[in-house]
Amino acid sequence: MSVIEAKSLTLSYGQKPVFSGLDLSVPPGKITVLIGSNGCGKSTLLRSLARLLKPQEGSILLDGTEMAKLSSKEIARRLAILPQGPVAPEGLTVHQLVKQGRYPYQSWLQQWSKEDERMVNNALEVTDMDGLANRPVDSLSGGQRQRAWIAMTLAQNTPAILLDEPTTYLDMTHQIEVLDLLFDLNEQENRTVVMVLHDINLACRYAHQIVAVKDGQIYAQGAPETIMNEQLIRSVFDMECQVTYDPIFGTPLCIPYGKGRKIAKAAVAAF
Amino acid sequence: MDTLLSTRSRKTAGLIVGFIILAAGIACSVAFGVTNIGWRTIVASYTDFNGSQEHLIIKTARMPRALIAAAAGAALAVAGSLMQGITRNPLASPSLFGVNAGAAFFIVTGSAFFGASGMSTFATLGFVGAAFTAALVYVLGSIGNDGLTPLKITLAGSALTAFFSSLSLGILLTGGQTFDQVLYWFVGSVAGRDMGIFGAAAPYMGVALIAALVLARHMNVLALGEDVASGLGQKTIYIKLAAGIVIILLAGGSVSMAGPIAFVGIIIPHLTRYLVGTDYRWGIPYCAVYGANLLLAADIGSRYISFPQEVPVGVMTAIIGVPFFVYIARRGGRS
Numbered sequence: 234m235s236v237i238e239a240k241s242l243t244l245s246y247g248q249k250p251v252f253s254g255l256d257l258s259v260p261p262g263k264i265t266v267l268i269g270s271n272g273c274g275k276s277t278l279l280r281s282l283a284r285l286l287k288p289q290e291g292s293i294l295l296d297g298t299e300m301a302k303l304s305s306k307e308i309a310r311r312l313a314i315l316p317q318g319p320v321a322p323e324g325l326t327v328h329q330l331v332k333q334g335r336y337p338y339q340s341w342l343q344q345w346s347k348e349d350e351r352m353v354n355n356a357l358e359v360t361d362m363d364g365l366a367n368r369p370v371d372s373l374s375g376g377q378r379q380r381a382w383i384a385m386t387l388a389q390n391t392p393a394i395l396l397d398e399p400t401t402y403l404d405m406t407h408q409i410e411v412l413d414l415l416f417d418l419n420e421q422e423n424r425t426v427v428m429v430l431h432d433i434n435l436a437c438r439y440a441h442q443i444v445a446v447k448d449g450q451i452y453a454q455g456a457p458e459t460i461m462n463e464q465l466i467r468s469v470f471d472m473e474c475q476v477t478y479d480p481i482f483g484t485p486l487c488i489p490y491g492k493g494r495k496i497a498k499a500a501v502a503a504f
Numbered sequence: 505m506d507t508l509l510s511t512r513s514r515k516t517a518g519l520i521v522g523f524i525i526l527a528a529g530i531a532c533s534v535a536f537g538v539t540n541i542g543w544r545t546i547v548a549s550y551t552d553f554n555g556s557q558e559h560l561i562i563k564t565a566r567m568p569r570a571l572i573a574a575a576a577g578a579a580l581a582v583a584g585s586l587m588q589g590i591t592r593n594p595l596a597s598p599s600l601f602g603v604n605a606g607a608a609f610f611i612v613t614g615s616a617f618f619g620a621s622g623m624s625t626f627a628t629l630g631f632v633g634a635a636f637t638a639a640l641v642y643v644l645g646s647i648g649n650d651g652l653t654p655l656k657i658t659l660a661g662s663a664l665t666a667f668f669s670s671l672s673l674g675i676l677l678t679g680g681q682t683f684d685q686v687l688y689w690f691v692g693s694v695a696g697r698d699m700g701i702f703g704a705a706a707p708y709m710g711v712a713l714i715a716a717l718v719l720a721r722h723m724n725v726l727a728l729g730e731d732v733a734s735g736l737g738q739k740t741i742y743i744k745l746a747a748g749i750v751i752i753l754l755a756g757g758s759v760s761m762a763g764p765i766a767f768v769g770i771i772i773p774h775l776t777r778y779l780v781g782t783d784y785r786w787g788i789p790y791c792a793v794y795g796a797n798l799l800l801a802a803d804i805g806s807r808y809i810s811f812p813q814e815v816p817v818g819v820m821t822a823i824i825g826v827p828f829f830v831y832i833a834r835r836g837g838r839s
Contacts, residue, residue: 280731283735285731285734304737305738306737307737308737314731316735320729322727322728323782324777324781325782329781333728333736336725336738
């Protein structure tokens, strides 16, 4: 089980500081979702946790060891990252893509093993992509494509998976398809999932823990049902809303104020 | 897009066919021309050299020409394939690194101010110029926080190409000398070079080709994007640097031997992807073999298009390449 911790993280793009002295601990075996308004630094935080960005100060610990002291391949065997909107080369098949997930296990001496083969087949099966294995990735629907990329990260066989906005550009059906898959991976295989999501309601539904990021600081962190309220949404997203409960899942549900048509209560009852 | 050769055995067969065509191409290149030479004479010129004019033509003109065409074609195609990989731009070619413009500038300068002449001197100057410019493009394209990006390298390449081309033209126009030899070099040709030119470039081009084969597996991962590759534990900066050096050696070697020859670096990598898909472990050897075949064929064709006069092979590849380029651009625009 991978434990990821950030200790007094300081990072800036050019002159503009993104974080200064940020601390974060990701609970192992749970789903953690980073939320926040555009440009608040949540993607930057996720990318730093996955060593795609180097912090100027502070450190990221993986199972208690500083990431900077681990080899990149060693990290890749413990932690997988799916960046936002990945693009596969034209004509690359799903099977070829998923096989690349075994890269951190290969070397001059060890080119392709039975274990690699088993992991690739398992990843295809779990994501329900085995029927599409020989199709080019660019011929698939958005949801299938995202599942293919998730299959690649699964072939990495890491206890932790980080995903940057895995549902962006997907329609509702495919969003649920992808999030259900990640939920199952957490439930059944106890994988640690950390992701950035834009949809607060879906975040509340799937996450064990939410990390709300504001201006490069962690504004609140905890189970959605304990931290989610009108005041948090107001501070983090600068938006007025009412927080109620999802009629099916019982998780917090944010309904923004603002404009829109109104239908009288009597008419709603007549449905 | 389904690939034509989908199984391992078919891909192997395609590669063997490529090698057979290569052997036949070299033989034809030696045999056919203004004077056709019989097979027996070709063999005899190596086994039983008698100093006759035919034997001399074979050993000093035809054979180096065939080998240079094959080597330059292979190098250009492999360099193009790697270039398209690291820039993630399907229309990128080795000339994007400024190799042609840089080589030309050094040759023009050498010729105008230092009295350089002869194809061997041009080859050396050309290689130094190509390597210098490509390294400069690489460094300029890597400056900044985000390192080497496809956009920055394309811009740096275009800028330096325009700069060196302008300087070269300026020198040619104001020099007031005759630059026949230089102009001949400018078109790109494999004729009139001796074995020494091939022998000088072949070793480092061979090493670069082997390095390209070793890089293939890493290029497959890099092709998924910088972030994905880093996430899989690749030190992308080293892979890109290694690919850059290989491109400089291959494209620089090719331009030093044959001058600027366009389109081989675009046509062949695309043809290869159509045949065997995106896997560089197949793509690199296919590019090498079929790149050699294309330039050999174009060079043989160039002897007959306005027989008995020869057209430089650089003109031939342009005639073949332009319609192909338009086709790729249109197809890319659609998808």
